[in-house]
Amino acid sequence: FKNVGGHQGFFLSGIRPAWFMVFRERLRVHPQLCDGSIAAFTVLHNVNCNHGFIYVTSQGFLKICQLPSGLTYDNYWPVHKMPLKCTPHQVTYFAEKNLYPLIVSYPVNKPLNQILSSTADQESGNQIDNDNLSSDDMQRTYTVDEFEVRILEPEKSGGPWQTKATIPMQSSENALTVRMVTLLNTTTKENETLLAIGTAYVQGEDVAARGRVLLYTLGRSDNPQNLVSEVYSKELKGAISAVASLQGHLLIAAGPKIILHKWTGTELNGVAFFDAPPLHVVSLNIVKNFILLGDVHKSIYFLSWKEQGAQLSLLAKDFGSLDCFSTEFLIDGSTLSLVVSDEQKNFQIFYYAPKVSESWKGQKLLSRAEFHIGAHVTKFLRLQMLPALSDRPSAAPAPDKTNRYALLFGTLDGSIGCIAPLDELTFRRLQSLQRKLVDAVPHVGGLNPRSFRQFQSNGKAHRPGPDNIVDCELLCHYEMLQLEEQLEIAHQIGTTRSQIISNLNDLSLGTSFL
Structure with a gap:
């Protein structure tokens, strides 16, 4: 084709259709996975479909389409950039409503006296001595970061995303984590999908660390006023650095403690806790009743939750010192592995084998593999792998899923790997x-x-x-x-x-x- 959406190249039909586009004498390949095998393709350009195309799928469906205009195809993947005009920190996805809650921060100029009054320790009643500061110093402005959580919705036509709602944080309060969690309401015995936010008050090293856990419901997206409503808020000792849902319960990392709560519909009540020596939890991952916990200096811990007796118990841990950046479970059929990335730009894969003598009767996690990435990995995303052609006989129909999962990861230098x-x-x-x-x-x-x-x-x-x-x-x-x-x-x-x-x-x- 000479002009499909302003691009030139050729389209490869068949079992694995793909677009081959030419940019600056370089070929970019973009697979098309949405409709399976494609039997025929041609270009269409008229009043109703400007520089579009037609293709016929192997099931006999004919589709008239256009390429999304907001995407840049001169990359390894098609890229859509959205101006936020602030710094994004963490994002999660709410599949039910197709919404993306996003933690952002932006600089705000504030006078010094306002900053000093907010950093005074309320618990001990300490008042900051302002006598040695002149009035000019007190009126001088300083830049501080203000945090908020934005609820974004993608535009179906490929245009700019819309901010449907905003949840502002309090003064000196940093939002550290945002996650969609499914909790069992013990009053109604029904599951509720809520937006959980963990925060920390950053007020200097002289003030005891505090944080808040916030729960919100996300309603209908056509009414912005009622989209987000707060259902629970509680202040806890320590920074709320990670949250996760575990079999209908809410697992919260508050400072050095891991606390499991049940949800009554109006209150969070603690049912179990784990108080081993983690200093600061950087990530929590859940598979069934197993918990993977990554600590900022003390490597990883592997826990299990038993409903009977309501206890969190430590199965094993890595005895080495490791500055964790991110953790995740890697699943290969019935084999469960634990992946961790560290400050030295490596990642390691551990496994739990209590019957092996080297594991000290199951107390120690054993190394399965290690690898130097060359970049800081800050997030792993577990995705189900697709079946390969050699996984099935030629006459058998293609299964949609496999019991293998791959980990997609993002790094601080902007690269993506797997x-x-x-x-x-x-x-x-x-x-x-x-x-x-x-x-x-x-x-x-x-x-x-x-x-x-x-x-x-x-x-x-x-x-x-x-x-x-x-x-x-x-x-x-x-x-x-x-x-x-x-x-x-x-x-x-x-x-x-x-x-x-x-x-x-x-x-x-x-x-x-x-």
């Missing part, structure tokens, strides 16, 4: 290929990819973990080698070129939620 599980045979084949490619592929800037991906401990004592991760950034270079080199390397590792390409395609298809 960790995905592999079966044993494919892993061994790709690991052998990786060892050959270290020598066969020219190194960027003379930097060895094998040494770069080794765990960086910054001088601390660290026992190397098993080498159980393959680097797909290196493996992707295999397809770019000359055909003779591809055949030679495949022969050296005892396989065929078509088998390697098939494995790489299956991995690409399994993670094509990207």
Whole structure:
């Protein structure tokens, strides 16, 4: 096509349709996953459909479409930028109403006397001595950050997103976490989906840390006045750094404590707590009745919740010191792994094996793999992998889901990556290929990819973990080698070129939620 939405290139139909667009003499590939296999495609341009296109799906549906105008396609993914005019901190998604609650902060100029009065310790009644400050000093303005939670709704036509509601925080109050939680109302015996916000009052090191937990209901989005209504607010000791829902209960990280609450419809009542030595919880993750807790300095803790007896018990922990940035569970069928990223730009994968002698009767989490990302990973998102073509016989219909999950992650330098599980045979084949490619592929800037991906401990004592991760950034270079080199390397590792390409395609298809 010469002009579809102002772009040129070609469209590849078939089982895995994709757009190939040309930008500045560079080809960008964007898969189209929404309608499955596509049988036919052509360009359409008339009064009713300006520079659009028509395609027919394999089910026999004919669709007349246009490309969304607000997207930039000259990237690895189509990108839609939204001006916020403030700093975003954390976002969550409410699928039921298609809303995105977002924590933002923006600078505000305030006079010094107003700042000093808000930082006075209310509990001990300390008053700040202002005698040594002149009136000019008191009237001088200083910049402080004000926080709020915005409820955003995407525009269906691809236009700018709309702010449906705003929840302002109090003076000196920072919103630390926002999460959609499903709680069981013990009065009505019904599940309620609420917006939970955890905050902290930042008033200097001389003031005891306090925070608030806030619960809101999100109503109909067509009435902005009634969209958000507060149903609960309570002040607690310590900063509320993480919240999560656990089998109808609300799990709150308040300072060094983890407290589990039940919801009565008007009150949160504590039913269990965990008081081991975490200093400051940076992330909470839940799978069934298992809890993964990441601490700012004390690495990760693996807990379980038992309804009978109402107790939170520690199953195992990592005994090393690790400055956690983010944590998440990695699920591969019946295998559960614990992933953590750290301050040295690594991530590690642990597992719980109480029957193995090295685990000290189950007290210690064992290392499954480790890898140097080269960037600070601040968020993992668990997504269900799609079935690959080789996972089923040719005559069998394609299952929609698999019992494998991949972790999508975002980093502080703006990059996005993915960790995905592999079966044993494919892993061994790709690991052998990786060892050959270290020598066969020219190194960027003379930097060895094998040494770069080794765990960086910054001088601390660290026992190397098993080498159980393959680097797909290196493996992707295999397809770019000359055909003779591809055949030679495949022969050296005892396989065929078509088998390697098939494995790489299956991995690409399994993670094509990207």
